Amino acid sequence: MKRLLLALVLVLPLVSGCTKKQNEIVIGEYDSLTGSDATFGLSSNKGVRLALDEINAAGGVKGKKISLVTLDDQGKNEEAAAATTRLITQNKVVAIIGGVASGRSKAAAPIAQTHKVPFVSPASTNPDVTKAGDYVFRICFIDPFQGFVMAKFANETLKLKKVAILRDVKNDYSVGLADVFRDEFKKRGGEIVTDISYQAGDIDFKAQLTEIRSKNPDGIYIPGYYTEVGLIAQQARQLGIKAPLMGGDGWDSDKLSEIGKDAINGNYYSNHYTTESSDPSVTEFIKKFKAKYNETPDALAALGYDAAKILVAAMERAADLSGPAIRDELAKTKDFVGVTGKVSLNENRDAVKSAVVIQVEGKNRKYVSTVTP
Amino acid sequence: MHDFIQHIINGISLGSIYALIALGYTMVYGILKMINFAHSDVYMVGAFAAYFAARLLNIENNPGILTLVILLIVSMVSCSLLGLAIERLAYRPLRGAPKLNILITAIGVSLFLQFGGQLVFGADPKVFPDVMKDFVLFNIGPVELKSFDVTVLVVSIIAMFGLQFLIYNTKLGRAMRAVSANASVASLLGVNPDRIIAFTFIVGSSLAGIGSVLVGMKYPKIEPLMGMMIGLKAFVAAVLGGIGNVRGAVLGALIMGLSEEMVVAYLSSTYRDALAFGILIVILIFKPAGLLGKYTVEKV
Numbered sequence: 200m201k202r203l204l205l206a207l208v209l210v211l212p213l214v215s216g217c218t219k220k221q222n223e224i225v226i227g228e229y230d231s232l233t234g235s236d237a238t239f240g241l242s243s244n245k246g247v248r249l250a251l252d253e254i255n256a257a258g259g260v261k262g263k264k265i266s267l268v269t270l271d272d273q274g275k276n277e278e279a280a281a282a283t284t285r286l287i288t289q290n291k292v293v294a295i296i297g298g299v300a301s302g303r304s305k306a307a308a309p310i311a312q313t314h315k316v317p318f319v320s321p322a323s324t325n326p327d328v329t330k331a332g333d334y335v336f337r338i339c340f341i342d343p344f345q346g347f348v349m350a351k352f353a354n355e356t357l358k359l360k361k362v363a364i365l366r367d368v369k370n371d372y373s374v375g376l377a378d379v380f381r382d383e384f385k386k387r388g389g390e391i392v393t394d395i396s397y398q399a400g401d402i403d404f405k406a407q408l409t410e411i412r413s414k415n416p417d418g419i420y421i422p423g424y425y426t427e428v429g430l431i432a433q434q435a436r437q438l439g440i441k442a443p444l445m446g447g448d449g450w451d452s453d454k455l456s457e458i459g460k461d462a463i464n465g466n467y468y469s470n471h472y473t474t475e476s477s478d479p480s481v482t483e484f485i486k487k488f489k490a491k492y493n494e495t496p497d498a499l500a501a502l503g504y505d506a507a508k509i510l511v512a513a514m515e516r517a518a519d520l521s522g523p524a525i526r527d528e529l530a531k532t533k534d535f536v537g538v539t540g541k542v543s544l545n546e547n548r549d550a551v552k553s554a555v556v557i558q559v560e561g562k563n564r565k566y567v568s569t570v571t572p
Numbered sequence: 573m574h575d576f577i578q579h580i581i582n583g584i585s586l587g588s589i590y591a592l593i594a595l596g597y598t599m600v601y602g603i604l605k606m607i608n609f610a611h612s613d614v615y616m617v618g619a620f621a622a623y624f625a626a627r628l629l630n631i632e633n634n635p636g637i638l639t640l641v642i643l644l645i646v647s648m649v650s651c652s653l654l655g656l657a658i659e660r661l662a663y664r665p666l667r668g669a670p671k672l673n674i675l676i677t678a679i680g681v682s683l684f685l686q687f688g689g690q691l692v693f694g695a696d697p698k699v700f701p702d703v704m705k706d707f708v709l710f711n712i713g714p715v716e717l718k719s720f721d722v723t724v725l726v727v728s729i730i731a732m733f734g735l736q737f738l739i740y741n742t743k744l745g746r747a748m749r750a751v752s753a754n755a756s757v758a759s760l761l762g763v764n765p766d767r768i769i770a771f772t773f774i775v776g777s778s779l780a781g782i783g784s785v786l787v788g789m790k791y792p793k794i795e796p797l798m799g800m801m802i803g804l805k806a807f808v809a810a811v812l813g814g815i816g817n818v819r820g821a822v823l824g825a826l827i828m829g830l831s832e833e834m835v836v837a838y839l840s841s842t843y844r845d846a847l848a849f850g851i852l853i854v855i856l857i858f859k860p861a862g863l864l865g866k867y868t869v870e871k872v
Contacts, residue, residue: 233695
């Protein structure tokens with residue numbers, strides 16, 4: 200009896216994988232629904248679902264409804280790769296909406312490329328992600344641009360001379376932003392007084408911050424994720440560091456202010472969009488998002504929403520729903536008006552669009568300026 | 573020079589947190605001769621218990637002594653109950669089994685709590701309630717001594733002396749030492765080993781509960797995997813000081829905290845974890861019993 204049960208348990212998932220409805224198009228998505236940066240994945244997933252619900256309500260694509268299969272990568276690169284393989288081989292998805300983190304996209308994208316399944320990442324900003332091949336796209340700007348934006352902002356608007364960098368050395372994203380920031384800031388005549396590192400998961404940053412304090416910088420660039428940045432901000436203020444902190448879109452989460460409390464207020468980060476925009480497409484999106492989930496969408500939700508919309512638009516234009524046909528149409532995406540701005544994909548399949556600089560003010564985010572490429 | 577003193581203060585403060593957790597490892601090892609790998613996850617559950625209690629009682633933004641006391645009690649009680657349950661359900665049935673089985677069970681319980689915790693509490697980080705206000709006790713130039721750092725250090729030293737007193741100056745402590753030396757002979761002399769072991773788990777888990785509230789007030793980000801790294805570091809600290817030795821645990825923890833701080837300050841944070849486990853390897857090679865531990869021949 201026990202063996203029979205075991206056999207059933209082992210076979211069940213295989214059987215259920217085969218019962219695919221004929222009049223449905225399946226799109227796959229993997230995201231960090233659990234793990235240390237889960238709010239990114241959860242937000243992005245909410246955006247994707249909102250977009251697909253709207254599309255289905257309007258009749259779907261080519262007369263067929265879209266169903267979404269979302270797998271959890273638990274915030275781990277190897278799980279992202281496994282999820283992608285499973286989406287392609289078992290769920291037979293026509294296209295994949297990738298996850299948020301660049302490291303995970305780097306693990307997953309080559310698999311989609313080998314199987315010739317179009318892959319769209321909503322928010323992986325590391326330049327190497329789309330180098331996996333011509334089936335891999337992204338609808339966000341890339342790290343060099345974000346590093347450039349903050350270096351320009353630090354130099355022109357804040358007029359900083361000496362900046363310290365504190366980077367998450369285990370994170371491709373953080374290292375990418377920090378490198379570009381360092382080069383661009385130096386090129387503009389600024390000085391990088393120290394460039395030191397921490398690791399995701401650390402909770403104590405006093406050693407690094409004491410070191411930074413001794414160099415007395417005008418500002419600190421911390422291109423990490425909100426989980427650590429909140430704690431870093433608190434500990435920096437505890438050590439009496441008053442210089443402004445700057446970061447990238449990894450800061451964008453409500454948790455940042457919850458963890459960082461008052462210490463995070465007044466600091467700046469670059470982002471994909473601002474909820475303060477009066478653009479009708481943005482206000483409309485925020486209204487619908489609030490109605491469905493009862494919360495204000497962050498940038499990741501907006502990017503997930505745009506990714507799904509852009510993918511579906513390409514599927515609608517494509518002659519058929521084969522991988523190559525969708526791919527060709529995706530590559531032609533030009534001036535698509537999304538929530539996060541006007542999206543055009545360049546020859547590297549990266550989006551070219553502007554970024555905004557935001558200042559943290561408690562739960563609110565104050566729009567400061569827009570920086571164009 | 574100022575920086576160096578600040579680094580020392582930071583290091584001691586980090587070390588005293590390791591110490592609170594390390595004491596739990598050392599206690600259970602002392603009596604059962606097993607590493608309770610689930611200890612650091614009991615600590616995690618304690619942090620969540622305090623978090624939910626603060627929200628239920630609506631005191632999450634109400635820092636003060638009363639909040640601290642309530643959260644400490646909630647956390648200690650929940651940790652003790654969980655520790656007891658783990659002992660009763662996972663370890664006691666394996667009492668006569670080979671050491672390896674119990675060790676694997678402990679790892680299993682640890683993973684169960686970590687990933688069950690993700691299911692129940694959600695994997696995204698939560699923000700620990702405001703327990704107390706942190707303030708500067710005194711400062712010399714830029715070097716500051718904060719109330720939290722001192723609190724954590726004082727609590728772990730009180731815990732150390734308390735345990736020392738409990739083990740060497742009370743009847744219960746004598747019974748614990750008897751069970752530790754030889755459980756079956758102790759039971760012939762009227763000590764109930766199961767009861768003593770359960771008591772050890774209550775004390776050890778309460779310490780984890782205290783630790784979770786103190787860490788929560790200092791680093792207010794809690795998540796279900798928060799016990800993993802801090803648990804491993806505390807375990808290394810306990811081994812470094814001589815596992816089973818109460819003073820050794822605190823000494824080892826302070827050495828760990830200080831050396832980590834110095835490595836990050838003067839080398840690179842990349843070596844932080846490598847250092848911790850490097851220490852473990854070196855100590856196991858050259859002084860397997862730990863700094864304050866006594867080398868004993870295993871009885872056959």
